[in-house]
Structure formats: structure tokens, C-alpha cells
Amino acid sequence: MELITKLIPLFPLLGFIIAALINRKLSKNTVAYIACVSVLFSFIGTLMVFFNLVNHHSAYEIKVFDWIQAGSFNASLTFLIDPLSSVFLLVITGIGFLIHVFSVGYMIHDDGFRRFFAYLNLFIFFMLLLVMGNNLLVTFIGWEGVGFCSFMLIGFWYKENKNNDAAKKAFVMNRIGDLGFLIAICLIFINYNSLNYTTFLTAGNISIDSPITLITICLFIGAMGKSAQIPLFTWLPDAMVGPTPVSALIHAATMVTAGIYMIARTNVLFSMAPDTMMFIAYIGIATALLGASIGLFQNDIKKVLAYSTVSQLGLMFLALGVGAYTAAVFHVVTHAFFKALLFLGSGSVIHGMGGEQDIRKMGGLKKHMPTTYITFLIGTIAISGIPPLAGFFSKDQILAEVFAQNKVLFILGMIASLMTVFYMFRLLFLTFFGKFRGTHEQEHHLHESPKSMTIPLVILAILAVVAGFIGFPHALGEAMHIHNWFDHFLSPIIGESLNHISLNTEIGLMLVTTVLIIIVVLIAKNVFITKETLPVAENAKLSPLKNLVYHKFYVDEVYDKFLSKPFVAISEFLNKVIDNQLVDGIVNGFGKITIVAGQNLRLLQSGNIGFYIFAIVSALILIFSIFLVN
Amino acid sequence: MEASINGVSLNYYIILSTVLFCIGVLGVMIRRNAIIMFMCIELMLNAVNLLMVAFSRYFGDTNGQVFVVFIMAVAAAEVAVGLAILMMIYRNAKTSDTEVLNQLKG
Amino acid sequence: MSISQYIFWFLSFVAVLSALIVVFAKNPIYSVLNLIITFFAIAGHYFLLNAQFLAAVHIIVYAGAIMVLFLYVIMMLNLNKETEPHKKQYVKLVAVVAAGLLMLTIIGSLKGAEAMVPAGIVNNNIGTVELIGDKLFGEFLLPFEVSSILLLSAMVGAVYLSKKELH
Numbered sequence: 001m002e003l004i005t006k007l008i009p010l011f012p013l014l015g016f017i018i019a020a021l022i023n024r025k026l027s028k029n030t031v032a033y034i035a036c037v038s039v040l041f042s043f044i045g046t047l048m049v050f051f052n053l054v055n056h057h058s059a060y061e062i063k064v065f066d067w068i069q070a071g072s073f074n075a076s077l078t079f080l081i082d083p084l085s086s087v088f089l090l091v092i093t094g095i096g097f098l099i100h101v102f103s104v105g106y107m108i109h110d111d112g113f114r115r116f117f118a119y120l121n122l123f124i125f126f127m128l129l130l131v132m133g134n135n136l137l138v139t140f141i142g143w144e145g146v147g148f149c150s151f152m153l154i155g156f157w158y159k160e161n162k163n164n165d166a167a168k169k170a171f172v173m174n175r176i177g178d179l180g181f182l183i184a185i186c187l188i189f190i191n192y193n194s195l196n197y198t199t200f201l202t203a204g205n206i207s208i209d210s211p212i213t214l215i216t217i218c219l220f221i222g223a224m225g226k227s228a229q230i231p232l233f234t235w236l237p238d239a240m241v242g243p244t245p246v247s248a249l250i251h252a253a254t255m256v257t258a259g260i261y262m263i264a265r266t267n268v269l270f271s272m273a274p275d276t277m278m279f280i281a282y283i284g285i286a287t288a289l290l291g292a293s294i295g296l297f298q299n300d301i302k303k304v305l306a307y308s309t310v311s312q313l314g315l316m317f318l319a320l321g322v323g324a325y326t327a328a329v330f331h332v333v334t335h336a337f338f339k340a341l342l343f344l345g346s347g348s349v350i351h352g353m354g355g356e357q358d359i360r361k362m363g364g365l366k367k368h369m370p371t372t373y374i375t376f377l378i379g380t381i382a383i384s385g386i387p388p389l390a391g392f393f394s395k396d397q398i399l400a401e402v403f404a405q406n407k408v409l410f411i412l413g414m415i416a417s418l419m420t421v422f423y424m425f426r427l428l429f430l431t432f433f434g435k436f437r438g439t440h441e442q443e444h445h446l447h448e449s450p451k452s453m454t455i456p457l458v459i460l461a462i463l464a465v466v467a468g469f470i471g472f473p474h475a476l477g478e479a480m481h482i483h484n485w486f487d488h489f490l491s492p493i494i495g496e497s498l499n500h501i502s503l504n505t506e507i508g509l510m511l512v513t514t515v516l517i518i519i520v521v522l523i524a525k526n527v528f529i530t531k532e533t534l535p536v537a538e539n540a541k542l543s544p545l546k547n548l549v550y551h552k553f554y555v556d557e558v559y560d561k562f563l564s565k566p567f568v569a570i571s572e573f574l575n576k577v578i579d580n581q582l583v584d585g586i587v588n589g590f591g592k593i594t595i596v597a598g599q600n601l602r603l604l605q606s607g608n609i610g611f612y613i614f615a616i617v618s619a620l621i622l623i624f625s626i627f628l629v630n
Numbered sequence: 631m632e633a634s635i636n637g638v639s640l641n642y643y644i645i646l647s648t649v650l651f652c653i654g655v656l657g658v659m660i661r662r663n664a665i666i667m668f669m670c671i672e673l674m675l676n677a678v679n680l681l682m683v684a685f686s687r688y689f690g691d692t693n694g695q696v697f698v699v700f701i702m703a704v705a706a707a708e709v710a711v712g713l714a715i716l717m718m719i720y721r722n723a724k725t726s727d728t729e730v731l732n733q734l735k736g
Numbered sequence: 737m738s739i740s741q742y743i744f745w746f747l748s749f750v751a752v753l754s755a756l757i758v759v760f761a762k763n764p765i766y767s768v769l770n771l772i773i774t775f776f777a778i779a780g781h782y783f784l785l786n787a788q789f790l791a792a793v794h795i796i797v798y799a800g801a802i803m804v805l806f807l808y809v810i811m812m813l814n815l816n817k818e819t820e821p822h823k824k825q826y827v828k829l830v831a832v833v834a835a836g837l838l839m840l841t842i843i844g845s846l847k848g849a850e851a852m853v854p855a856g857i858v859n860n861n862i863g864t865v866e867l868i869g870d871k872l873f874g875e876f877l878l879p880f881e882v883s884s885i886l887l888l889s890a891m892v893g894a895v896y897l898s899k900k901e902l903h
Contacts, residue, residue, distance in 0.1 A: 607732025609667070610823070610831070613658045617834045624841035636740030638784070640850045645843055646748050646781075650755055650774075652839040657759035659831035660823055665764060665810060669771050672802065673755055676778050679794075681846075683863075687785040688853050692862050695790055696871045702797050703883040707890030709802045713809050714897035720813050727821070 001052055005062050005079055008045040008089065009132060011038040012124040019118035028113050032104045035117035039100050039124055043093035050086045059083070059492065061134050061198070068137070075195055080134035084493045087329065088131040088261055091336045095253045096124045098456035102344050103245040105452035106351055112156060116243065119156070123149035127254050131261060135195040136185045139262065143181065143226065146255045147174045153250060154242040163241045170235040177225015177232055181262075184218035187211065201268045208272075216269055216276040220283075223259025227313050230287045234556055236310055240302040244347030247302060252309050252343050253336040260316050260332050267325045267494055281321025285412050287314030290553065292419035296426070297550040300357050301346045304427050308383065309339060311416060315398060318413055324401035325494040326487050330471045331398055333486075334390035337467050338382035341460035345376035348449040348457065349431060353442055359430045360534060361438040368446040371454045373432045375461040380428045382464040384421040384517055387510070393468035396510055400473075403509060404501045414513070421520045429528035437534075473506065635687065643684035650677035664716055664726040668709075675705050743784060751777035764810050772803050787863030 015038030019031050026034075053059070059082030068075045100120060107116050123146055130142025151174075155167030185195065191210040192200035206212065223229070228236035239251050250256070263270060263280075270277060291311030298304045312335050319328035350357055352369055366373045382389040385396065395417055403410040436443050448454070471486035527533050548554070650673060657670030679698045686694025720726050754773040761767045775798045782791035822828075861867060872880050 605735060607735030609728045610659050610662070610827070613655070614831065614834060617655055617659070617838050621834065621837050621841050624838075624845050628841060628844045636784075637738040638740055638744045640853055641847065642744065642748075643781075644846045644849065646751070648839050648842045648846070649752055651842070652835045653752070653755040653759055655838060656831055656835035659835065660828050661759065662821065662823060663764060663815070665806065665813075665815065666758075666767050669758060669767055669806060672798070673758060673771065673774065676775065676798070680778055680781055683782055683785050683787050683790060685849070687787065687862060690854070690862060692867050692871050695787055695863055695868055696876055698790055699793065699868070699872065700876075700879060700883055702793060703887060706797055706802060707886050709805060710890045710894040711897070713805055714894040717809060717813070717898050726813065726815065729823075 001049065001060075002062050004045045004048055005081055005132075006064060008042050008049065008093070009079075009125055009128040011041045011045070012121045012128065014038060015121040016118050016125060019114055019121060024114075026114070028108065031114045031117050035121050036097065036100045036104065038121060039093060039097045042124070042128070043090075043097045046086070046089045046093045049081055050090055053081060053083065053086050054489070057492075072193060073189070075135050075137040077138060078134040078196075079132040080197060081132070082493055083490050084261070084264060084329065085131050087333060087490070088257075089128065091333055092124065092127050092131065092254050095336055095340050095460070096120075096127075096249060098459055099245045099249045099253075099340065099344065102248075102347070102453050102456040103243075105450045106245055106347055107243060110243075116153075116156060119149050119152050120246075120249070123153070123250060123255075127258075130258055134197055136188065136197075137195055139265075140181065140185060143222075143258060143262075144178065146250070146258065147171065147178065147226070150174075150239070150246075150250050150255055153246040154239045156242050156246065160241075166235075166238040166241045170239050173232045173235040174225045177222045180218045180220075180225070181222025184215050184222060187215045187218065191215070197265060201266065206269065206272060212269060212273045213275050216266075216273040217279065219262065219266060219269070220276060220280055223263055223317075224283070225259075226262075227256050227259030227317070228287075228310050229259075229283050229314065229317055230290060233287060233291070233310050234559065237303055237306040237552075240300070240306045244302065244343060244350060247306070248340045248343030248347065251306065252339040256309065256313060257316070257332045257336065260313075260320065260328055263320050264325045264329050264494065270320070271323065277321050277323060279321070280317050281406070281409060284314045284317030284319070284321050285409055285416070287311070288318060288416040289314070289412060289419075292416045292423070293549050294552045295423040296419060297546070298423075299360055301349065301359050301362075301427065301431065302343070302357055304359075304423060305339070305342055305346060308342075308420060308424065311420060312339065312383075315395070315413065315416065318402060318409065319398040322402050322405045322409070324398060326471075326490050327394065327397040327401055329490060329494075330486050331394035333470075334382070334394040334464070334467050337390055337460055338379045338464040341375060341379040341457065341464050342383065344453070344457055344460065345372055345379060348372040348453055349376075351449050351453065352446055353438065354445050356438060356442060359427060361442070362431045362436070363434040363438075364432070364436040365446070366432040369432075369448045371448060371457060375454075375457040376432065377428060378461040378464055380424045383424055384521070385417060385513065386517055386521075387514060388465075388468065390464050390466070390468035392514075393471050393473060396473060396513065397471060399513065400501060400506050400509055403505075414516070417513075418516055418520050421517050422524050425521050425524035426528055429524060430534075433529050434532055473510075640684060640688045643681065647677045647681035647684070650674075650680070662727050662729050664719070664728050664731070667728065668712055668716070672705065672709070675701065740784060743780070747777045747780040747784070750774075751781070764815050765807070768803060768806050768810065771806075772799050775799050775803070782863075785863065786860050789863055789865045789868050 015035050018026075018034050059080070062079045062081070064077040064079065066074075066076045100117075103116065103120065107113050110116065126142045126145025126149060128142070130139050130146060133139040133142060151167050151171040154170050155164045157163050188200060189195055192206065194200040200206070225232045236251060236256065240247055242251075270280075288311045291307045291309075291314055295304050295307035295311060298307060312331070316328045316331050316335070319325075319331065348369065349362070349365060349372060352365070352372070353362065356362070378389070382391040385391045387393075399410060399413055399417070402413050436446075471484055473484065551557075654670040654672075654674035654677060657673065658667050661667055661670070679701055682694045682698050682701075686692065686698075716726060719731065723731060725731070751774050754770040754777065757770040758767045758774065761770060775794065779791045779794045779799075782788070782794060
């Protein structure tokens with residue numbers, strides 16, 4: 001088991017090395033084969049590790065090598081396998097593998113095919129490192145590594161400047177969060193004298209006097225950047241300019257959930273900082289509402305999904321904020337399935353449409369792309385939370401726990417999830433129903449995607465249907481004697497949730513939610529199928545509120561005006577005044593002094609020997625005079 | 631105490647050598663003919679030699695005179711090479727005036 | 737005044753006077769001849785200081801070899817005319833002042849040497865050929881041999897420098 005654990009991250013790394021170093025010699029098929037198989041091996045290894053863990057119920061650590069040892073500081077590359085990390089491992093390698101397979105079909109005509117798979121494998125490696133590390137430093141390496149891969153993949157089509165800008169934006173925003181994370185790491189070491197999860201997270205080690213609130217806030221800032229929470233969320237929608245499989249893997253299923261992983265991992269700290277928890281909950285709900293409301297008016301198929309991701313991540317943070325760590329992790333898992341499914345489905349649509357992403361130009365794709373349609377439909381139902389698909393269980397668990405703690409937050413969360421339902425069905429109806437609105441040429445070109453793309457869709461669709469049952473709600477299971485396996489599995493890492501509501505209330509909430517969801521679906525159907533309402537054009541007149549939402553609350557513009565512009569102005573000032581005049585002036589001044597001095601001192605070399613002798617004699621006189629005076 | 635041999639004090643020799651040395655220096659400074667300057671250098675060498683011999687005599691140490699022998703050897707070598715160089719210069723530049731030979735002027 | 741003192745003053749006078757002529761003579765030939773006289777005067781001083789060996793060597797090397805070489809070069813280059821232009825007056829003045837100052841400071845610096853002379857040790861045999869020979873071939877054997885290499889290389893150098901370009 002030890003060897004297998006070590007091999008899990010090694011396979012993708014090997015795949016990366018092969019794809020990156022000798023890619024020119026290999027055919028596209030070979031590269032695709034190597035990349036997929038390496039992740040498949042990781043997945044198999046993960047499965048073995050996972051079932052071993054399920055059967056023996058014992059978390060373990062495996063040390064690969066000592067990394068830094070200085071005084072009392074000790075950080076080694078050690079892998080920690082426990083329920084939490086194994087769940088994430090399964091999601092990463094499993095979905096990672098499916099997306100690799102999907103990418104083979106999606107990217108086959110792209111020139112950067114080999115480069116793409118090299119980055120993708122590297123990403124899987126870093127993500128595994130992030131999840132498997134047993135101390136914050138290894139996690140941080142993975143954290144930075146996935147950020148880097150995300151940067152490279154967003155800017156994958158680097159010939160277009162807007163892609164590069166989006167990549168830079170993502171990188172810079174992540175950097176802001178990373179700084180918070182780094183500060184938190186330093187604070188944790190200073191206060192608790194260790195970075196190992198198993199050491200510093202023991203309750204006895206954490207003194208009440210230590211600045212827990214500060215540490216947790218810093219950790220949360222790190223999570224904000226990576227998981228796209230207010231105020232650092234704007235990079236995620238922009239990141240959609242990358243290839244669609246990247247959006248599915250990195251910007252929906254795995255990387256953006258790293259923040260949730262990190263908070264769930266250090267939940268002991270967070271539980272001791274109620275102020276931070278409140279803060280997280282408010283940020284989470286605000287993000288959920290903001291993302292969902294912007295999603296209502298987006299016309300780019302991927303942008304809708306991106307804002308949906310932002311919103312869902314906000315929901316997860318809401319869950320974290322109310323102490324429902326298990327529910328958050330559960331939602332990460334189910335969300336990974338259906339959001340990856342939706343993204344891949346949108347990828348399939350884009351592929352079929354020949355690169356078109358605007359839903360106003362789609363419609364009626366149902367009959368052209370049946371597999372994609374069915375899987376997309378399943379994904380939509382799952383994300384909407386209609387029972388008995390995956391989204392229902394996880395979202396219900398979150399909402400139930402929020403209800404137990406704060407009724408206002410519950411209502412807001414409810415609104416956010418109802419908006420989700422609306423915009424998801426809007427997307428579905430506009431894309432697959434009605435008449436085709438694109439050009440004739442596009443219609444002619446329409447085709448179902450190849451097998452390598454549809455098979456992952458089908459598998460993900462199946463998972464999106466069944467995944468929810470691992471966390472079967474206690475309220476429903478009571479009668480049937482089915483317990484919540486997921487809660488139980490994670491219980492060694494995450495303590496029992498403190499939010500209790502009566503079983504009847506929970507069932508009542510479920511019913512209300514479901515009814516509301518169905519009503520919203522019907523409204524959406526009425527608007528987009530019966531009335532065939534089309535989204536407005538870019539510059540149409542709208543009511544002020546709609547206009548505000550349509551333009552994404554002008555968040556980017558506000559950032560630009562109040563952060564970027566002053567920053568650029570300061571940089572400009574530093575460049576023009578400090579650098580060009582002061583620094584360059586000093587440096588050039590030295591040069592000028594040397595030149596002028598040289599030009600003048602040069603004249604002393606008169607070439608006249610008599611003068612030289614005179615100089616020697618003068619010096620001698622001086623020396624002897626000093627000698628005499630002393 | 632007046633250190634004198636046959637009534638001649640050491641100071642006399644010091645003054646004499648210094649005077650000769652400074653005449654040599656003066657010559658180098660005011661003349662422009664390279665050969666004359668060279669001769670003045672010889673004069674300076676001899677002034678130093680004289681002082682060396684005088685010290686050797688008054689301090690009762692033979693080493694000083696041995697050094698003078700070596701200085702003479704070096705001086706002979708120097709003159710041989712130096713005059714050869716001067717001849718080359720004269721052959722090429724047709725002058726031995728040091729104010730004309732100022733190609734090293736900065 | 738003893739006879740030695742008379743001789744000292746006479747020789748000193750001759751040496752300084754002819755040295756001055758070396759510097760100020762217009763014709764290079766006069767300079768050379770006066771330099772020879774200076775060397776003879778210095779050789780006389782060597783005799784006075786009981787350095788007979790050095791006196792002999794001095795006359796042979798300087799008067800006999802070096803000055804002949806000088807004369808020969810001057811003749812060969814045909815420099816025995818008063819062609820040398822003079823430096824400017826103020827340059828000469830500054831040079832004289834500098835030389836005078838140098839003289840004063842050197843004398844001032846060396847004056848203290850007399851007080852260090854050990855009393856009563858007057859060895860008249862210091863300058864004999866025997867003693868110097870002992871030193872040269874004993875204690876200073878290596879430098880002596882090295883100086884022969886120096887002379888050889890100087891000879892080679894002089895020959896090489898003064899021959900006409902062959903190609």
C-alpha cells in the first residue's frame with residue numbers, strides 16, 4: 001500500500017515529463033495515450049488506497065523524503081492518507097481521467113495538443129500534492145503549482161491577447177490570496193511550532209491566547225483567491241477563455257475547491273474562531289447570490305456555467321461558515337460530478353457548433369446531439385437539486401444545516417439556489433430547445449461529438465445521478481435504516497456537526513424546496529419555450545436593476561477604477577520619477593562623473609617626461625616633508 | 631659626537647651626494663634631449679653609490695660596497711639597453727627631443 | 737684642516753661644478769666630458785673612503801665603458817650641435833625650486849644618520865679587494881651569478897634592438 005500511495009502522484013508527473021520533454025518525437029496518439037494512462041493508473045491506485053482505507057479505517061502517513069530540517073522546524077514530503085484526502089483524491093483522479101479522455105477528442109485538431117496534455121498532467125500532479133501533503137508547506141507547493149498550471153492553461157491559446165490578460169488576471173488575484181495563505185502558514189508555525197496537520201491540529205496544542213481569528217482569516221483569504229469568493233472572484237469567469245476541458249477540470253471540479261479542502265482540513269482551527277466562521281458564511285452567501293444573479297443574464301454558455309460555479313462555491317463556503325464541513329465536502333464531490341458534466345457538455349456543444357459559445361445563436365440542438373442533450377439535462381437536474389439526483393442531497397444537507405443556525409441565511413441561500421435552477425434551465429432551453437438560430441453553415445456542420453467525448457459524458461452523468469446516495473440524508477434514511485455513509489466516513493477528520501434540526505422539519509424543508517424548484521422550472525419553461533423569449537442584444541436598453549446585473553454589477557469596472565487605475569498611476573509615477581529620474585539619475589551620474597573625471601585627468605598624461613619627473617619630485621618632497629614633520 | 635674619518639664628517643658626504651642627486655633631478659626636469667636626461671640619471675645613480683660607500687665606510691659594513699658593485703652591473707645593463715632603445719627611437723622619429731616624443735599624451 | 741679635508745673639498749667642488757655643467761651645457765659633447773670628470777671626482781672620493789676596489793671598478797665601468805658608449809651614440813646620431821630648443825623660463829624656475837626643496841628635505845631626512853654611527857669602530861680594510869671578493873663569492877654568490885644573466889640578457893637585448901630590420 002505504501003508503494004501504491006507513492007505511485008499515485010508519480011504517474012502524472014512521469015506523464016508530464018514524457019509529454020513535456022520528448023513530445024516532439026511522439027505522435028499525438030502516443031501523447032494522449034500516455035497522459036490518459038498515467039492518470040488512469042493514479043486513479044486505480046487511488047481506488048486501491050481508498051478501499052483499503054474503508055476496510056481498515058486507519059489513516060496513515062508515508063514519508064517520501066526529508067525536505068527542510070532546521071532547528072525545531074521540520075517539513076518533509078510526506079503523504080497523508082485519511083478519509084478527507086482520499087475523497088479528494090478520488091474526485092481528482094477519477095474526474096481527471098474522464099476529462100483527459102474527453103480532451104483527446106476535443107483538442108485533437110489543436111496545434112498545442114502535446115503541450116496541453118503536459119500541462120494537464122502537471123496540474124493533476126500538483127493537485128495530488130496539494131491534497132496528499134501532510135503539512136501546510138507541501139500543500140502550499142501544490143497550491144502554487146495548480147495556480148501556475150491554471151495560469152498556463154487559461155492562456156493556452158496565447159496568440160490572443162485577451163486570453164493572456166485573463167491568465168494574468170487569474171494569476172494576480174490568486175497571488176493576493178496566496179499571500180494570505182503564506183502569512184497564515186507563518187503565523188501557524190510561530191504559534192503552534194509545527195506545520196504538520198496531525199501535530200498542530202490537535203486540540204490541546206491550540207491555545208486560546210493564540211491569534212486564531214487572525215490565522216483563520218488569513219487562511220480564508222487564501223481560500224478566497226483560489227475558490228473565487230468575493231472580492232477575488234472576477235478571475236474565474238474570465239478564466240473561461242481557456243479550453244473547455246480545462247474549465248471543467250480546473251475551474252469547476254478540482255482547483256477551485258482547494259480552498260474548501262484547506263478549510264475542511266484545518267476545521268479544528270476554524271471551529272475555534274466563531275467570528276471568522278460568521279465572516280465566511282456572509283462572504284459565502286454574498287458570493288452565491290452575486291454569482292447566481294449575474295448568471296441569470298449571461299449569454300455565453302461557459303460564462304453561465306462559470307458564474308454558476310462561483311455561486312456554488314459560495315454555497316460551499318456558506319456551509320463551511322455554519323460549521324457544516326461534511327456538507328461542504330459532500331457538495332464539492334457532487335458538484336465536481338455535475339459541473340464537470342455540464343462543462344464537458346458545453347464543450348461538446350461548442351465543438352459541435354464549431355467554436356460558437358453564444359446561446360443566442362444556438363437552439364434546437366436536441367435532435368442533432370442527443371447524447372449531449374441527455375447528459376446535459378441530467379447535469380441540469382442535478383445542479384438544480386431535484387431529487388433523487390446528486391445535487392439534491394448535498395444542497396439539501398447544506399440548506400438544512402444553515403436553517404438550523406440562521407434563518408435569514410437559509411432564505412438567502414434558498415433564493416440563490418432557486419436562481420441557479422432558473423438560469424440552468426434557461427441555458428438548457430435556449431441551447432437544446434426551440435429553433436436553431438445560428439447561421440446556415442453552422443447548422444450544416446452540426447454533429448454529435450465523437451465517442452471519446454460522449455463516453456466521459458455518460459459516465460459523469462451516471463455519477464451525477466448516483467453520487468448523492470453516498471450522503472443519503474439521515475431524515476429520509478431513518479425509516480429505511482440507511483445511515484449517512486459520507487458523514488460517517490469523514491467523522492475521524494471532521495467532528496460531528498452541531499446543527500441539529502428535527503427530522504420532520506428537515507423533511508418539510510425538502511418538500512418545500514422541491515416544490516419551489518419545480519415552480520421555477522415551470523416558469524423558465526413558460527418564458528423560454530412557450531413564449532420563446534430571447535436574451536437581449538448587447539446594447540439594448542434595460543431597466544436600471546437589470547442593467548446592473550447584466551453588466552455583472554460593474555465589479556470589473558469598479559476594480560479597474562479603484563484598484564487597477566491608481567495602481568497603474570503609482571507604477572507610472574514610480575517609473576517616470578523614481579526610476580527614470582532618481583535611480584537612473586544616480587546611476588548615470590556615476591557614469592558621467594567617471595567620464596568627466598577621465599576626460600580631465602587624461603590631460604595629466606601630457607606625454608612630457610619632464611612633467612612626470614616634476615610630479616615624482618613633488619611627491620617625494622611631500623613624503624619627505626611628512627617624514628621630517630614626524 | 632662628530633663621526634669623522636680623517637676629519638671628514640659623514641654629514642659632508644650626505645650633503646654632497648644629495649647635491650649631486652638633485653642636480654641630476656634638475657637635469658632630467660629641465661633638459662629635453664633624451665641622451666642628456668639619461669646621463670643625468672647616471673649622475674643620480676652615482677650620487678646614491680657615493681652615499682652607499684660612505685655609509686659602508688662609516689658604519690664599518692662591507693655589504694654597502696657589495697651593493698654598489700651590483701648597482702654598477704645593473705647600470706651597465708640599463709645603459710646598454712637604454713641607449714639601444716634611444717637609437718631605435720632616433721632612427722624612427724629622427725629626434726631625441728622628449729617634447730616631440732609625446733605619443734602617450736592622453 | 738687635514739690633507740684629507742683639503743682633498744675632500746677639492747673633489748667635492750670639482751664634482752658639483754662639473755655636474756652642473758653636465759646639466760647646463762648646450763653641447764651634448766660637453767655634457768659627456770663633464771660627466772666623465774664628475775665620475776673621476778667620485779672615484780677620488782672612493783679612494784678617500786678607502787674603497788680602492790670600487791674606485792677602480794668605477795673608473796673602468798663608468799668612465800671607460802658607459803661614457804664611451806654615450807659618446808659613441810652621440811657621435812653616431814650626430815647630436816653634437818646646439819640644436820636643442822630650451823624649455824620655457826618659468827618651467828626652469830619651477831624645476832630649480834623643486835630640486836632645491838627636494839635637496840633640503842632629503843638632507844633633513846638623512847641628517848639623523850650620523851648620530852647612529854657606532855663610535856670607535858674604524859676599519860680601514862673594508863674596501864679591499866679581498867673582503868669584497870669574500871662577500872661576493874660567499875654570501876652574495878647567487879645574486880652575483882644572476883647579475884651575470886642580467887648582463888647577458890641586456891647584451892642580447894641591445895644587439896637585437898639596434899640591428900636593422902631584416903625583413
